[in-house]
Amino acid sequence: MVLLLMSLLTIMVVALFQSVRNEFYLTTNHRDQVQALYLAEAGLVDALTQLELNPSWTAGFQDKQLPGMPGSYSVAFNTSGSAFTDRESVNNSDGTQPDNYRGADQIPTGYCSVIVVARVGTAERVLEGLIQMGGGLYPTDFPLLSSGRIRWGGQVGINGIKSLTDSQPVPGDVHSNYGGTDPDLITYNGTAGDIRITGKVSSVGTNPSAINLNGYTPDDGVENGAASKPIQNVDILARISQKSSAPAPSIATNGATDLSSGDLYHAGDLIINGDLKLNGSKLYVNGKLTVNGSITGDGSIYVAGATSFHGDARVTATSPDKIALYSEGSVSLSGFDGSAYMESLASSDPSVGRLWNQLQSSMGDLEAQLTNPDRYTLGDDGRVDAIIQEIGGVPRGSAPAPRSGRQADAAGQLHRILNSQPDSTAKRALQSKFQYLHELFFSYEDYSPEEYAATNAFLADRLVKGSFDVYTDWSLSSYTPFMLNVTRSIDYNSLGTSYFQGLVYTHGAIHADSEVNILGAVIAHDTGSQGPVTIDGQDLEPGDVFLDQGTQVTYVEDFFHPRNPSGGSGGAGAKIKLWMNR
Amino acid sequence: MSTKGVFLLEIIIALGVVVVAILGLMAAFTAGLKMMNESEKISAATEIGRSFVEQVKTTGYDKTTVGTYDGWIGEPADGTTGFPPAPYPQVKKQDQDYWLEVECAQVSPVVRMLSVDVHWDSQGKVTLKTLIHQ
8 A cells, every 4th residue: 555655656756857847948948049039139230230341241150159148149151042051141232142042032132131040058049130231332442443554634533522411521542453563554644733632542553653643642642552452343244144034125216215113134235326314223234235325314234245325424323232333344435426326327217328428428528628738629619619518508609519429418408307306415416516517518609798797707717607618719728727627626426424423333444535423433343354445546454444534533431331320430231121030 | 483573674674665765755846846946937037038138129229328237236227328227126026036137238339238147046047148239
């Protein structure tokens, strides 16, 4: 009986002990779970801090501990882009890694998926957070940074400000990583009064004349033999190829192209003859991009080949990454290319082609006549008198008819033909040019009051309507050099201006004939993917920067190193948009 | 040979076995009770600590003040920010007093480390730590 009672008692006590021990295990496990949860949250904050300091951070943590706390947390990034596990984080701040363990295209550009694994004892917590990167996705401290040579002309202004809403100045430094012992790696060929750089100009080149600013000294001086500055590489081609499933842009054959918002992908080269308007668009061109007209609006442009803007450009990057233009090939910013526009028009309309070819041929003949004048060049009914009828004259009286196979007033006719074309900067610029030619080469009735008025104006060194007719009718040979210069100065292009708000980045060279105004930064980074190019007679190596008609680059620090609200360093550009506890 | 002595010896041994068994069972029972008591305190302290950390996280980085605050010795909260918030310095739960020891340290310009120890005696405590971003 006693043994029976003892056995029963033993069973009860052992059962009670087991139960209590299980409860104790559950309690301590719960404690460890809570501790691990807060460790995982600490890991997420730690990762956020790292990403604020370096948006391309992928180093991760391995068993990192908080002092005096049991357990640790880890963050591991998958940088290969394949074979994801559900414990691997992905940094898609630059748009090159949109996939994660959930599948393809899961992480938006400018976001980072951080997975923190925290362990305390046997407890493990996994936290998955989606971090939105703020501005400053491309870390740079320079308004102008290149791996090649830098050449300036015209007026130059390089400075820096804190942000678009805080004009507190920051240094406007310029640096070239182009090394060697050659002189003139960074040059300025304008006058000293036309250049102002509020920071330092430095070159890796060791020649004492590596930096030649024509006598000008920047606010913070110059430095030869400076250390090479790191330039973060951007895989532009990968970004473009990842958008290959985006809708294609609707491009007008001639005239204005109004793009829709969002991602747009064009396979192959893209030539736009007319104005291009971005409307919050991100245009990805898997080839070369040429715009013969103005390009305006809010958006970003990614180009796999060379980029050529012939006309005014005004592009404002509104996306958080502040990318205005990423071009794998060289960037050419020039005035409006009327020849390309006209040739495009001529290809679809033979009558335009004949007039356009005639106009150019007549201008060439005129220049040849004025270059080597003889006794048949001038005079009423002279050779010049015949040529000007073809360009802009309306034959009257004794004026000679156009030469065989040619028409009168090609410029006036082209002006009228363009009336039927869609409105664009190109059309307006060319119509203005053709009107100018039509008037300059207009023929008045001989001895008419209008011709006398034009003669008096011309003799007063004023170019007016009918000036060429006056010049040749009166055989004013002393004006031949002047008229030759006038003839040579006539082109169908204009200088234009280029304004970019954001980052302009290329793996090729940058060449600008237009005035360049950039609120952000310019980076020319030679990665070996591009070869040398010749643009407008200038031989440029990848990474070279040639800005010839005036340059204003204002570095906006907030674009590249956003500050935290209390003004400290590091910044609060990134933020945790959402997180989940697994 | 008499069997009376053997019977007595058997009784003594049996009693000894029973006593040892009862002592063992009592020891196990006592240990179980202690463990159960400890579990209750760990559980309560964990919950107090978790609730405290959540409250600090909810009020945010700007409501924290760098420093060490020991509720065991009755250190007052910061007069300006009120940090650490209630239940600092002490809370009673199921007739048991728990004291909070809080440390807030600046680890980067925008990050602070929050550490909270919830004590129920000089030996027993639960520690929770995390980082709070500005």
